[in-house]
Amino acid sequence: MTIPLEPVSDSALPEEIYGDFQVNMRGCNDFLTLNFTLSDEQRLLRWSNYGLSADFLGDYFASFFPGTCLDGEQISRRDEVKSVVSFVSNELLENAVKYGRHSQTLPVTITLRLFGDMIVFEASNPSTAEHVKGYRAFVQQLVSGDPADLYFRQLEQTAAGTGQSQMGILTMINDYQARFGWRFSPMPSEAESIQGAAAEVPWLVDVMVCLNVGGR
């Protein structure tokens, strides 16, 4: 799939794109963005805020959908959207906060865009080259393999206690038919020098998730 690239990173280092990452989005009926700037000490202490934010996003977008159930359905479109949006938002925020790294200028951001029956989530967070390396390896494995196969293998591994990272992403793909895209961008102009040591270049991690709601 050809994606027209708008340069967002301010360096000669190329940004990397994987999966289904839409750079230009038009025809959006509604969107909402939340920005979080938190110190490293605060971001885990404020854990309950992310659930609150996810539920708020769920309630907000659910209001655009009908509250009645179709024949034979147990869950209305409104309740479906509320659940899907709060689950996905919660997972994206948890990942952004847990694996992100504090930056003076780059916030954790989550944006939701509604296109009729399709919702596009975009979450971004500052990170480190180290973390991006591991994440990139996982993404490459994911885009080249079978997600269902990966999901059940990871579930068995998790159940055996050998680590549970990325279960959120695999759950969203396997259980919610979410389509994912990723963009990793180095940000040398945001480099912060700590105690005279060589400045560490942060990376911006951008995760995009597309979901259809209500299509039967």
Place this chain on the structure above:
Amino acid sequence: MNALNPLQTDDYSLSFDPQQAVVRCAGFLRLDGVTQYQPLMDLLLAAIEVSPVLVLNLEELEFLNSSGISMLSMFVVKIRERGDVQLTLRGSAKILWQTKSLRNLQRLMPALKLKLV
């Protein structure tokens, strides 16, 4: 500290009823990682010692994050490995995450009974 003591916070509750051989979980569960779910896992493991035929009732569990789903799958695999415990999951067909994700636990353990009411 008794692992069978009920757990209760503003967000969720988990309790074991030995008379009915039921563990009930209700509310919104989004703890930070599998280690935070350990007290819940401990209660579940203690419950199957008392009641090897157990119902886990999730009908009022409105929200569970992926760390919680991971914890549940760890519990199911422990039961599979023991081979001497019969587990039934009771959930709600009106709660979306349950309609999407609980079936995967049956793939982990085909002997698991799943009822969405």
